[in-house]
Amino acid sequence: xxxxxxxxxxxxxxxxxxxxxxxxxxxxxxxxxxxxxxxxxxxxxxxxxxxxxxxxxxxxxxxxxxxxxxxxxxxxxxxxxxxxxxxxxxxxxxxxxxxxxxxxxxxxxxxxxxxxxxxxxxxxxxxxxxxxxxxxxxxxxxxxxxxxxxxxxxxxxx
Amino acid sequence: xxxxxxxxxxxxxxxxxxxxxxxxxxxxxxxxxxxxxxxxxxxxxxxxxxxxxxxxxxxxxxxxxxxxxxxxxxxxxxxxxxxxxxxxxxxxxxxxxxxxxxxxxxxxxxxxxxxxxxxxxxxxxxxxxxxxxxxxxxxxxxxxxxxxxxxxxxxxxxxxxxxxxxxxxxxxxxxxxxxxxxxxxxxxxxxxxxxxxxxxxxxxxxxxxxxxxxxxxxxxxxxxxxxxxxxxxxxxxxxxxxxxxxxxxxxxxxxxxxxxxxxxxxxxxxxxxxxxxxxxxxxxxxxxxxxxxxxxxxxxxxxxxxxxxxxxxxxxxxxxxxxxxxxxxxxxxxxxxxxxxxxxxxxxxxxxxxxxxxxxxxxxxxxxxxxxxxxxxxxxxxxxxxxxxxxxxxxxxxxxxxxxxxxxxxxxxxxxxxxxxxxxxxxxxxxxxxxxxxxxxxxxxxxxxxxxxxxxxxxxxxxxxxxxxxxxxxxxxxxxxxxxxxxxxxxxxxxxxxxxxxxxxxxxxxxxxxxxxxxxxxxxxxxxxxxxxxxxxxxxxxxxxxxxxxxxxxxxxxxxxxxxxxxxxxxxxxxxxxxxxxxxxxxxxxxxxxxxxxxxxxxxxxxxxxxxxxxxxxxxxxxxxxxxxxxxxxxxxxxxxxxxxxxxxxxxxxxxxxxxxxxxxxxxxxxxxxxxxxxxxxxxxxxxxxxxxxxxxxxxxxxxxxxxxxxxxxxxxxxxxxxxxxxxxxxxxxxxxxxxxxxxxxxxxxxxxxxxxxxxxxxxxxxx
Numbered sequence: 001x002x003x004x005x006x007x008x009x010x011x012x013x014x015x016x017x018x019x020x021x022x023x024x025x026x027x028x029x030x031x032x033x034x035x036x037x038x039x040x041x042x043x044x045x046x047x048x049x050x051x052x053x054x055x056x057x058x059x060x061x062x063x064x065x066x067x068x069x070x071x072x073x074x075x076x077x078x079x080x081x082x083x084x085x086x087x088x089x090x091x092x093x094x095x096x097x098x099x100x101x102x103x104x105x106x107x108x109x110x111x112x113x114x115x116x117x118x119x120x121x122x123x124x125x126x127x128x129x130x131x132x133x134x135x136x137x138x139x140x141x142x143x144x145x146x147x148x149x150x151x152x153x154x155x156x157x158x
Numbered sequence: 159x160x161x162x163x164x165x166x167x168x169x170x171x172x173x174x175x176x177x178x179x180x181x182x183x184x185x186x187x188x189x190x191x192x193x194x195x196x197x198x199x200x201x202x203x204x205x206x207x208x209x210x211x212x213x214x215x216x217x218x219x220x221x222x223x224x225x226x227x228x229x230x231x232x233x234x235x236x237x238x239x240x241x242x243x244x245x246x247x248x249x250x251x252x253x254x255x256x257x258x259x260x261x262x263x264x265x266x267x268x269x270x271x272x273x274x275x276x277x278x279x280x281x282x283x284x285x286x287x288x289x290x291x292x293x294x295x296x297x298x299x300x301x302x303x304x305x306x307x308x309x310x311x312x313x314x315x316x317x318x319x320x321x322x323x324x325x326x327x328x329x330x331x332x333x334x335x336x337x338x339x340x341x342x343x344x345x346x347x348x349x350x351x352x353x354x355x356x357x358x359x360x361x362x363x364x365x366x367x368x369x370x371x372x373x374x375x376x377x378x379x380x381x382x383x384x385x386x387x388x389x390x391x392x393x394x395x396x397x398x399x400x401x402x403x404x405x406x407x408x409x410x411x412x413x414x415x416x417x418x419x420x421x422x423x424x425x426x427x428x429x430x431x432x433x434x435x436x437x438x439x440x441x442x443x444x445x446x447x448x449x450x451x452x453x454x455x456x457x458x459x460x461x462x463x464x465x466x467x468x469x470x471x472x473x474x475x476x477x478x479x480x481x482x483x484x485x486x487x488x489x490x491x492x493x494x495x496x497x498x499x500x501x502x503x504x505x506x507x508x509x510x511x512x513x514x515x516x517x518x519x520x521x522x523x524x525x526x527x528x529x530x531x532x533x534x535x536x537x538x539x540x541x542x543x544x545x546x547x548x549x550x551x552x553x554x555x556x557x558x559x560x561x562x563x564x565x566x567x568x569x570x571x572x573x574x575x576x577x578x579x580x581x582x583x584x585x586x587x588x589x590x591x592x593x594x595x596x597x598x599x600x601x602x603x604x605x606x607x608x609x610x611x612x613x614x615x616x617x618x619x620x621x622x623x624x625x626x627x628x629x630x631x632x633x634x635x636x637x638x639x640x641x642x643x644x645x646x647x648x649x650x651x652x653x654x655x656x657x658x659x660x661x662x663x664x665x666x667x668x669x670x671x672x673x674x675x676x677x678x679x680x681x682x683x684x685x686x687x688x689x690x691x692x693x694x695x696x697x698x699x700x701x702x703x704x705x706x707x708x709x710x711x712x713x714x715x716x717x718x719x720x721x722x723x724x725x726x727x728x729x730x731x732x733x734x735x736x737x738x739x740x741x742x743x744x745x746x747x748x749x750x751x752x753x754x755x756x757x758x759x760x761x762x763x764x765x766x767x768x769x770x771x772x773x774x775x776x777x778x779x780x781x782x783x784x785x786x787x788x789x790x791x792x793x794x795x796x797x798x799x800x801x802x803x804x805x806x807x808x809x810x811x812x813x814x815x816x817x818x819x820x821x822x823x824x825x826x827x828x829x830x831x832x833x834x835x836x837x838x839x840x841x842x843x844x845x846x847x848x849x850x851x852x853x854x855x856x857x858x859x860x861x862x863x864x865x866x867x868x869x870x871x872x873x874x875x876x877x878x879x880x881x882x883x884x885x886x887x888x889x890x891x892x893x894x895x896x897x898x899x900x901x902x903x904x905x906x907x908x909x910x911x912x913x914x915x916x917x918x919x920x921x922x923x924x925x926x
Contacts, residue, residue: 020287036197037190041375042457046845049375077190090188094180097810100818101648102187103194103376103425128853135845137373137426138648139814140821141853
């Protein structure tokens with residue numbers, strides 16, 4: 001079957017790609033657009049490693065088809081830092097040692113940024129429940145929660 | 159004879175070790191730039207996929223790959239016929255031992271399939287879709303055999319037999335019949351009969367645990383490229399690239415020098431990436447197709463065919479006097495090895511009681527084959543299973559005797575000079591210091607809420623050394639590039655190594671750039687396992703740094719025309735020895751490096767060691783729980799992990815090891831288990847049904863770092879990654895007992911099981 005031609009915006013840039021009907025957005029990002037920062041941990045929407053923003057909504061890109069991206073706006077980890085300037089969350093993750101192997105980190109950063117966009121002052125419980133869809137096997141989440149709360153403080157100017 | 163090499167601990171003032179700089183691999187990891195196994199690609203690469211057994215146990219009568227091979231886009235198909243059979247030959251792999259006869263059969267089934275997920279054939283095709291279609295065209299004719307999943311069932315005389323030629327090792331005389339009991343180990347000391355006779359109180363209990371998976375978030379992934387002149391390149395996510403190289407060479411009958419393995423960034427390992435799976439298949443497919451071949455496992459494949467640790471059955475018997483002295487201790491541990499022998503029952507047996515100074519001990523370990531995936535190491539392999547049983551029994555004994563659990567442990571605590579029942583006397587250790595730090599922690603005395611319970615448990619792990627190499631290149635501008643041979647298995651060992659080297663050289667941390675070398679850039683390194691990364695890897699880096707410093711001093715001695723002894727190294731400079739008659743203007747590292755070409759050529763330090771003298775680690779955990787009596791759900795309210803790490807090079811990363819290990823232990827205690835159906839098929843091969851802890855399950859995990867320096871490391875490092883997973887299972891069971899008055903002997907303490915126990919206890923109470 002012929003592939004579909006899809007036009008979308010990724011991290012502010014217009015992109016065009018061909019994708020098979022059953023190809024997921026995650027596969028498109030990684031295999032067609034060569035944006036490897038978005039990770040696959042399960043392929044079934046259970047681990048959150050492939051989290052991206054689709055028209056401002058947090059999604060697991062393994063549960064979205066590539067063809068669904070037509071005309072839509074996608075944001076991935078590659079667009080999080082602006083030039084040499086890391087996003088506050090990225091900096092806080094480094095400062096708080098909130099990552100170890102790092103495979104879950106892009107997804108958690110995307111999810112955490114989505115949280116702080118909705119709720120600039122989340123409680124510990126709110127951070128924990130928001131990130132409950134992002135599995136991390138290394139850290140026990142302790143330093144991740146600290147980093148997100150500290151980033152929120154700095155972003156609020158508190 | 160093993161020739162030990164290494165440096166001794168020296169207490170001194172430190173500038174960098176003990177601080178918290180940012181990890182060198184950090185920016186790449188927060189920007190998505192870091193390259194993991196699945197992120198490496200080559201032009202023209204094919205995609206390799208594996209056909210796996212749908213049966214728990216079956217004889218392979220025939221495999222017909224002709225239709226698959228004929229499918230357009232399929233470039234190679236392999237099965238058992240593409241690999242040489244291997245004789246029995248043992249090799250070390252992490253804390254466990256492998257047998258090449260079994261490794262080749264686990265990588266690709268030969269006579270039989272032995273578990274759901276066992277590889278039977280593999281294909282390489284121009285796309286994943288074609289590869290998957292090709293798998294469906296492979297015809298395998300199976301004769302289905304009865305299977306056995308449970309470890310106790312596997313030991314019955316009428317149990318289905320996995321290996322017809324398996325006669326129990328370690329039993330004299332050799333058994334007349336083969337069985338699933340692959341090996342029986344015994345460790346003993348003193349006279350346990352006399353010990354029990356001297357006891358006032360005896361506790362005797364049986365415990366079971368389910369297999370749990372390491373649960374790294376990155377599935378195994380590799381890329382192989384085999385060239386027409388017989389050279390292979392392999393990129394893979396591994397804890398031991400040199401060991402993978404050796405195993406691939408053996409299995410593919412290649413020379414070691416013809417395989418170059420580049421370790422990618424690793425997305426979690428925890429022991430689960432100590433073993434080869436797809437790597438030799440990818441090389442074989444590349445050899446056959448003349449194209450690079452990439453193989454990435456799905457999560458389902460990870461669960462069905464890699465990892466898990468053993469499920470275990472442990473019988474424990476303890477005897478103690480009224481005043482709290484343990485007079486005898488015995489245990490029998492039966493571990494599922496999976497489809498092939500070689501579980502972690504040996505280290506588990508050695509760890510079982512090695513927190514206590516005991517006169518009379520006997521531990522028996524049974525290594526049992528069952529129709530499950532071959533187990534892999536998982537963080538302190540086996541020790542959590544043994545500790546769940548022993549530390550639960552210790553808690554019960556303390557309660558019976560009316561002695562506080564920490565006091566009871568202190569009365570019996572192992573200390574420097576304690577004779578173990580498995581061999582050595584313990585050297586300088588910090589178990590008592592760890593217990594005392596736990597007792598002094600505010601958590602220990604904090605009031606408990608109504609219905610809440612508190613539990614305490616402790617853990618011991620050996621830590622290991624072994625073959626380790628490093629190279630330190632002093633660059634022309636006075637910076638240093640460190641090539642290390644151990645893998646940074648996520649814990650931040652690149653940071654720790656660079657910190658130790660910067661401390662040695664006397665230059666800022668960010669002027670030392672660490673990289674993991676591929677197998678062509680350094681001599682052999684053992685797998686990064688056994689908490690050896692920062693201990694043994696650190697030793698090699700410090701030895702390499704001191705080697706470089708000696709060469710730097712030598713250059714200055716020649717430039718300044720003074721004897722070598724007149725040149726000291728201090729704060730990044732060659733300076734004249736105090737009181738020496740031969741004074742000279744100090745030279746900085748950058749000045750010396752800048753002239754290196756003219757003074758003898760580039761300057762580098764090297765270390766090629768077999769590191770010995772690992773310092774055992776001990777942990778003591780305190781946990782508070784709340785049990786929901788309506789749902790049976792257990793909530794962790796507060797957790798404190800205290801551990802002697804020898805010396806924390808980077809305290810934040812040590813805390814991270816403790817927190818991560820504890821949470822894996824919480825998952826083991828409360829949720830995680832492999833569930834098999836009646837046909838021996840894994841029923842929960844995904845993160846939805848195999849539930850690892852998520853952020854909302856947990857509180858903050860408090861950590862207390864105790865530092866009793868390891869005398870056999872220049873900075874006192876013991877290693878810290880494994881101890882923290884040992885105590886949580888028992889600590890939580892003890893806390894639940896404290897909350898409910900019900901002790902659980904079977905993990906996980908999942909809500910249905912807990913609820914049933916609560917209901918049964920209520921029914922029994924109402925009858926009474």
